[in-house]
Amino acid sequence: MGLQKKLNYKKTESERSFYRGSNLKQVMGEDIVSKFDYIGPIRWIFLNYCTGYFIFVEELTNNSEIRSDRLEFIDTMNKIFSEAEQYFNSAPKERPKNPKSLAEYKYLGYYRLSFSNTNPDNSAIIRLNDVEVEKSELPPLLNLDTDEILDYAV
Known part of the structure; x- marks a missing residue:
């Protein structure tokens, strides 16, 4: 399923993770916020500025589980972005673009990345959406140079 060839893209700006906080509550509005027991940040948003692919990632350590109220919130956010993706597939001229590239x-969806310990280096078991993967498989999947991660979509 993944795009196999590397494409040349214009250079983008330097990574600026952690420079901006989440303002989901302000964006969603009080009428929507009041319907949730929990609203919080998306733990990780992986975005490849050159391909335009992006995903939401919930990182779980020590074989933990996602709380049900958080899972409800994540499922709703995933649904909103999935529906927007469907809309842009039907209206491609309106699809947002990276201004530089x-x-x-x-x-490309929401993914649960779970570790049997605290990180890929000390975990015997690593799962991506409940599918066991090797540590060496993570960088190519999470770099989003291709859409190969869709093979792990739920």
Whole structure:
């Protein structure tokens, strides 16, 4: 399923993770916020500025589980972005683009990345959406140079 060839893209700006906080509550509005027991940040948003692919990632350590109220919130956010993706598939001229690389943004879904310990280096078991993967498989999947991560979509 993954795009196999590397494409040349215009250079984008330097990574600026952790420079901006989440403002989901302000964006969603009080009428929507009041319907949730929990609203919090998306733990990780992986975005490849050159391909335009992006995903939401919930990182779980020590074989933990997602709380039900958080899972409800994540499922709703995933549904919103999945529906937006469907809309942009039917209206491609309206799809947002990265202003520097001109890559069209494309949402590839929500993924649970779970470790049997605290990180990939000390975990005997690593799962991506409940599918066991090797540590060496993570960088190519999470770099989003291709859409190969869709093979792990739920």
